[in-house]
Amino acid sequence: MAEPIKGRKAEQAAPTPQNTPANNAPISSRAQQPNVASIKEEDLDARAAASIFAQNPKLISIMQNKLDSLVGRPSGYIESLPPTIQRRVAGLKGVQKDHAKLEAQFQEEVLELEKKYFAKFTPLYEKRAKIVNGKLEPTEEEVAAGKTAEEQEESEEQKAERLDTSGEEAAKKIPDDAPGIPEFWLSAMKNQITLAELITDRDESALKYLSDIRMEYLDRPGFRLIFDFAENEFFTNKTLSKTYFYQEDTGYGGDFIYDHAEGENIEWKPNQDLTVRTENTKQTRIIKKTIPTNSFFNFFNPPKPLKEDEEEEDGASDIEERLELDYQLGEDIKEKLIPRAIDWFTGEALQYEEFGEDDEDYDDEDDEDDDEGSDDKDDEDETDDDQDLPSMISAARDIARASGQSTQHEVSRSPEVTFRPSSPGSYGGGIGLSRVPTYSDRPAKQLTAFATEDIKILLLENVNQTGREALTKQGYQVEALKSSLAEDQLIAKIRDVHVIGIRSKTKLNARILKEAKNLIAIGCFCIGTNQVDLQYAAQHGIAVFNSPFSNSRSVAELMVAEVITLARQLGDRSMEMHQGTWNKVSTGCWEVRGKTLGIVGYGHIGSQLSVLAEALGMSVIYYDTLNLMALGSAKQVGTLDTLLHQADFVTLHVPELPETKNMIGKAQFELMKKGSYLINASRGSVIDIPALIEASRSGKIAGAALDVYPSEPAGNGDFFNNELNSWAKDLRSLKNIILTPHIGGSTEEAQSAIGIEVSDSLIRYVNEGVTVGAVNLPEVTLRSVTTDEPDHIRVIFIHRNVPGVLKKVNEILSEHNVEKQMTDSRRDVAYLMADISNVSGRNLQELYDSLEALSCMVSEILLRHMLTSCSPHHDPDIALITDTLEVKWAFARYKTLG
Numbered sequence: 001m002a003e004p005i006k007g008r009k010a011e012q013a014a015p016t017p018q019n020t021p022a023n024n025a026p027i028s029s030r031a032q033q034p035n036v037a038s039i040k041e042e043d044l045d046a047r048a049a050a051s052i053f054a055q056n057p058k059l060i061s062i063m064q065n066k067l068d069s070l071v072g073r074p075s076g077y078i079e080s081l082p083p084t085i086q087r088r089v090a091g092l093k094g095v096q097k098d099h100a101k102l103e104a105q106f107q108e109e110v111l112e113l114e115k116k117y118f119a120k121f122t123p124l125y126e127k128r129a130k131i132v133n134g135k136l137e138p139t140e141e142e143v144a145a146g147k148t149a150e151e152q153e154e155s156e157e158q159k160a161e162r163l164d165t166s167g168e169e170a171a172k173k174i175p176d177d178a179p180g181i182p183e184f185w186l187s188a189m190k191n192q193i194t195l196a197e198l199i200t201d202r203d204e205s206a207l208k209y210l211s212d213i214r215m216e217y218l219d220r221p222g223f224r225l226i227f228d229f230a231e232n233e234f235f236t237n238k239t240l241s242k243t244y245f246y247q248e249d250t251g252y253g254g255d256f257i258y259d260h261a262e263g264e265n266i267e268w269k270p271n272q273d274l275t276v277r278t279e280n281t282k283q284t285r286i287i288k289k290t291i292p293t294n295s296f297f298n299f300f301n302p303p304k305p306l307k308e309d310e311e312e313e314d315g316a317s318d319i320e321e322r323l324e325l326d327y328q329l330g331e332d333i334k335e336k337l338i339p340r341a342i343d344w345f346t347g348e349a350l351q352y353e354e355f356g357e358d359d360e361d362y363d364d365e366d367d368e369d370d371d372e373g374s375d376d377k378d379d380e381d382e383t384d385d386d387q388d389l390p391s392m393i394s395a396a397r398d399i400a401r402a403s404g405q406s407t408q409h410e411v412s413r414s415p416e417v418t419f420r421p422s423s424p425g426s427y428g429g430g431i432g433l434s435r436v437p438t439y440s441d442r443p444a445k446q447l448t449a450f451a452t453e454d455i456k457i458l459l460l461e462n463v464n465q466t467g468r469e470a471l472t473k474q475g476y477q478v479e480a481l482k483s484s485l486a487e488d489q490l491i492a493k494i495r496d497v498h499v500i501g502i503r504s505k506t507k508l509n510a511r512i513l514k515e516a517k518n519l520i521a522i523g524c525f526c527i528g529t530n531q532v533d534l535q536y537a538a539q540h541g542i543a544v545f546n547s548p549f550s551n552s553r554s555v556a557e558l559m560v561a562e563v564i565t566l567a568r569q570l571g572d573r574s575m576e577m578h579q580g581t582w583n584k585v586s587t588g589c590w591e592v593r594g595k596t597l598g599i600v601g602y603g604h605i606g607s608q609l610s611v612l613a614e615a616l617g618m619s620v621i622y623y624d625t626l627n628l629m630a631l632g633s634a635k636q637v638g639t640l641d642t643l644l645h646q647a648d649f650v651t652l653h654v655p656e657l658p659e660t661k662n663m664i665g666k667a668q669f670e671l672m673k674k675g676s677y678l679i680n681a682s683r684g685s686v687i688d689i690p691a692l693i694e695a696s697r698s699g700k701i702a703g704a705a706l707d708v709y710p711s712e713p714a715g716n717g718d719f720f721n722n723e724l725n726s727w728a729k730d731l732r733s734l735k736n737i738i739l740t741p742h743i744g745g746s747t748e749e750a751q752s753a754i755g756i757e758v759s760d761s762l763i764r765y766v767n768e769g770v771t772v773g774a775v776n777l778p779e780v781t782l783r784s785v786t787t788d789e790p791d792h793i794r795v796i797f798i799h800r801n802v803p804g805v806l807k808k809v810n811e812i813l814s815e816h817n818v819e820k821q822m823t824d825s826r827r828d829v830a831y832l833m834a835d836i837s838n839v840s841g842r843n844l845q846e847l848y849d850s851l852e853a854l855s856c857m858v859s860e861i862l863l864r865h866m867l868t869s870c871s872p873h874h875d876p877d878i879a880l881i882t883d884t885l886e887v888k889w890a891f892a893r894y895k896t897l898g
């Protein structure tokens with residue numbers, strides 16, 4: 001007996017009498033397939049139920065007992081109904097029978113229609129056979145009609161750059177004058193994944209002689225597949241056929257059900273039987289033994305279904321799986337390979353394969369898991385009775401609810417204890433913060449701003465608790481919200497606050513900032529600051545801080561993950577498995593070792609990634625507008641075009657700027673290698689997404705990963721749709737495009753470090769006026785005023801960068817001793833900081849008035865003065881001054897802590 005075909009098929013099986021409930025056996029008629037909506041709904045329910053069952057073995061057992069007790073037992077309800085109602089129920093059953101008859105007729109007509117069109121297709125198939133076997137040349141018109149735009153466009157150079165060039169090597173070996181299309185059917189079958197898994201190297205030598213695959217309908221329900229072979233050294237048959245019979249009676253809903261299949265006996269030539277292998281066993285003497293082995297030719301020796309009265313022994317489920325596979329193979333050859341052989345030959349048909357719906361591939365022998373097979377059988381048994389399914393699911397939900405389980409979508413959880421940084425405070429230091437002690441680490445006797453409790457801080461977008469705690473510890477009033485705010489809500493709140501903390505989603509444009517009369521600082525708890533109108537903020541004395549590299553490593557690691565995920569199609573495989581589909585494939589899956597990574601933007605993230613990628617054995621090239629030192633063996637290239645031309649994987653790490661908007665569009669996709677990959681974790685505007693969709697659909701790129709989008713929602717929820725971005729639906733429908741919700745920097749480590757870093761900058765600015773780390777103002781710092789210097793004040797004067805201001809300010813300050821002073825400018829804004837001594841409380845009002853007057857004189861955009869002093873907090877003069885300035889919070893002084 002031939003060795004059984006190992007492997008099993010997942011999801012929608014070809015219907016067999018054993019595996020198929022009588023209501024679910026669509027054959028080829030597309031008219032019968034359930035519509036998408038119904039599939040989804042059922043899938044959801046079934047998935048929910050499956051998940052509940054999986055999590056709760058007790059539940060399975062309860063359900064099983066319940067079902068067992070119900071099987072074959074009327075509930076008594078129908079029988080107890082009044083006779084008139086019972087009569088109507090019987091009548092409805094009669095009406096249903098008429099419906100069933102019509103459904104059966106419908107199926108028969110569909111079959112007739114298939115036959116009618118098959119007769120029309122046949123001359124085309126015959127012409128195909130002649131061209132394939134060198135008996136006919138296609139006409140000029142046929143050739144012109146068959147050439148796709150893409151084929152015409154692909155240059156020799158681009159061809160040479162494909163990741164896989166093995167096909168070209170093989171093609172070169174075919175002589176120019178070879179008749180027809182050599183190995184046409186073998187190539188087509190190898191691209192058809194279900195079949196490819198069955199074809200061994202030895203089979204290939206025989207399948208080279210395959211000259212045509214045809215089919216014919218039977219007089220009774222069923223069909224025959226016919227394989228024509230040229231003369232060969234393996235067997236004497238000229239044709240090998242396989243016949244599939246449907247049951248005479250249609251099933252529930254009129255569907256045809258497979259009955260059995262019959263193959264043809266292969267007349268093997270001596271020692272050429274491909275379905276067995278010979279093994280020498282050495283005991284006392286050498287014995288030659290033939291052992292069944294894997295071979296495509298086992299297809300002609302199909303498994304036999306068990307008869308109804310046959311005992312179900314061990315291995316029954318194996319037969320069932322083999323039957324499923326056998327029927328699926330027949331379907332695939334009939335429905336896919338024969339009608340569209342040329343597309344299978346070229347491989348184009350693969351892009352239209354919906355693995356979630358039509359399972360294509362089977363496990364290797366080594367990976368077979370018989371236990372799983374029998375589990376599946378159990379599952380099928382449980383769900384065979386559709387009428388019971390809804391009540392089972394609802395019962396399951398009830399039980400799950402009662403036991404506190406949720407039927408909602410669960411997300412994965414990391415072992416917190418293992419990964420959580422030992423202490424948020426110390427952790428931040430590890431990512432660059434250790435270069436300077438953080439403000440809050442300083443010794444006691446620290447000076448802080450006058451009336452810190454009046455400082456109002458609004459934190460949006462779930463700023464990490466490290467940041468929240470540091471700010472709260474200063475005595476500020478901190479309000480922290482989990483999400484961003486709609487514009488009108490934001491305007492209402494921002495009017496009131498002195499500091500706002502945001503991440504990437506909150507847009508602080510001029511319109512909003514104009515309303516922010518009290519605002520002195522913005523903390524971007526992230527790297528990017530494109531969400532803030534930096535210039536407007538600077539011109540209005542609002543300092544903007546960010547965290548320039550605390551999440552760079554997290555982004556770089558995500559890039560590595562995505563490079564491998566794309567190369568291995570992990571997104572697709574995982575999604576298929578979640579849908580119940582086992583789809584073991586290697587076609588189009590690659591190692592990343594030896595491939596070229598092209599990094600666009602070699603800053604904090606790009607350079608980190610460069611190091612990680614080289615450790616994986618990738619070659620790294622990068623493009624940056626700056627001339628930057630390469631890390632490791634990476635190489636800088638002179639133009640973006642060169643990078644796109646050479647890279648197998650392209651990742652983008654540039655800031656959002658006018659120059660980077662749509663940096664990757666149609667023209668750039670054309671320059672990329674065919675079959676390459678693109679990853680964007682920078683900003684959504686950097687890629688022209690409709691062009692990406694086109695490049696993905698045309699197969700120009702093999703995959704992509706996007707973490708950022710032109711429009712992103714303010715909070716979590718079902719927002720990734722066409723209302724947000726007009727192409728969202730198209731993007732979502734594409735396979736092998738990984739879509740993530742801007743999580744590049746979303747790790748515990750990064751957020752913890754960012755929280756510390758940004759809050760530290762804010763505290764230093766609010767309390768001391770130090771702008772180190774500001775992205776829109778000059779960076780100015782002076783050593784702190786301490787408690788040993790009781791009569792000092794710090795003057796901070798932000799002004800327009802025009803001649804003569806310093807002179808005027810110093811004239812005002814000259815009444816006192818200027819202990820230290822620093823000034824710097826950035827574009828049209830300048831920042832002056834001066835510590836003066838011998839200032840009494842009374843002088844403060846004078847100083848302030850003079851500076852305020854000066855500000856009016858110098859320019860209308862004089863931005864802000866801040867006077868600070870280390871005098872005691874309860875000085876009535878100071879209180880007076882701060883009261884008058886409370887709106888702008890333009891004046892402050894230090895008080896001693898502790």
Ligand SMILES: NC(=O)C1=CN([C@@H]2O[C@H](COP(=O)(O)OP(=O)(O)OC[C@H]3O[C@@H](n4cnc5c(N)ncnc54)[C@H](O)[C@@H]3O)[C@@H](O)[C@H]2O)C=CC1
Binds near residue numbers: 528548659745
């Ligand atoms: N997905 C996410 O969660 C995150 C996204 N990001 C984004 O990544 C971007 C890059 O971050 P970093 O590496 O930290 O920034 P960076 O400032 O350290 O590096 C950016 C590099 O891009 C280069 N560059 C600027 N314009 C260019 C152009 N037109 N062509 C080529 N190179 C150009 C710069 O010279 C610089 O070397 C950020 O601006 C941010 O938008 C950052 C962190 C997290």
Ligand SMILES: O=C(O)CCC(=O)C(=O)O
Binds near residue numbers: 525551744746
């Ligand atoms: O984590 C975030 O919210 C934003 C991350 C990001 O894009 C950035 O740091 O620029």
